[in-house]
Amino acid sequence: MFIRRLEKNGCQGSVTSTTHLEELGEEVQSLHREGLLDKVLYREFAKYYFTPALPKSIPNAKSMIVVAVPQPMLRTTFIWKGNKVQVIVPPNYYDVNKVSWRARHELKMAFEPRQYKLVRALLPVKLLAVRSGLARYGRNNITYIPKYGSFHRLTAFYSDYESSVDNWQDKEALPSCVKCKACIDACQTGAIQKDRFLIRAERCLTYRNEKDSKLGFPEWVGASVHDSIIGCMRCQKVCPYNRDVVDWCIDRGAFSEKETAYLLRGRFNGEKAAKMNKKLMRIGLDLSTFPRNLKVLLDME
């Protein structure tokens, strides 16, 4: 009933018993033991997502509820050498708190008049979404939901709500992924490979361009690879399951020639930097990835 209400308000969700919590973590840990995960990433994220435990505020939580909030791409404008250059910020990078607030708000509304505790859960959310039947994996290793494809953000909660249905199933990929190789061909850095489902995280452009600008890009990342100011949309743009949303984009943010020049200089300090950071945060960015990510898009390497 509450899932249907969520859907009426534009979100999608599913609920799973917390009895599967350990299994969720163990599944990722076992991939690590088999040596299939990038060691650096695993070390960085294990304590947050891959060793989950019930929160102190609801030690007897009964369920994990995962909510998918649809989200478009953002398009932002930089003026450079008199030209208007439009760049993409993929879904998931911006309005992070706003989206998790909306997920919580919609859940509260959907439960009314009953009231349940909802505590943000840091979990391997793609796996939870797929195991609980909310989403399916695409061949590009990210999740897809009906109607919005991969254009959504997942947020998970622990709750004292006890569901009569325990949604827990085998991992499923989208049916057409068996034959389709569009994302494999589109990934120019070889992160999506023919012989394994898991991506090679260390080959994913996102892995490189989310890091501090000081780190630059390795040589094998060609100049023509970049298609977004952070992250990458190549595997999602070519995906047939995103056909209906691939042009879903809203315009936000504009940077004058002077601001663009400042971002390209890369020397950030004081009040000016703080002001610019604030402006960037509205579009899901911050100064740490400048000037590198902008330089490559303006073809200045």
Ligand code: B12
């Ligand atoms: C580390 C990380 C990365 C790493 C990659 C690690 C990885 N394997 O995904 C890097 C930095 C490269 C990255 C990139 C991106 N990420 Co990221 N990332 C994460 C993070 C922090 C942890 C993910 C992780 O390592 N999970 C552990 C691995 C083992 O789990 P998994 O990927 O689900 O692997 C499962 C499948 O491979 C499956 N599987 C294996 N074999 C088979 C076979 C079959 C047949 C099937 C069906 C399944 C299957 O089983 C595995 C689990 O057991 C999460 C945050 C979170 N809370 O989870 C965000 C997260 C997954 N990322 C997210 C996003 C948006 C992205 C990007 C799209 C960003 C962008 N636009 O550039 C790219 C996508 C790259 C891609 N094609 O996968 C979103 C996902 C949203 C979604 N709808 O899927 C998350 C949830 C963050 C968020 N916004 O909340 N990410």
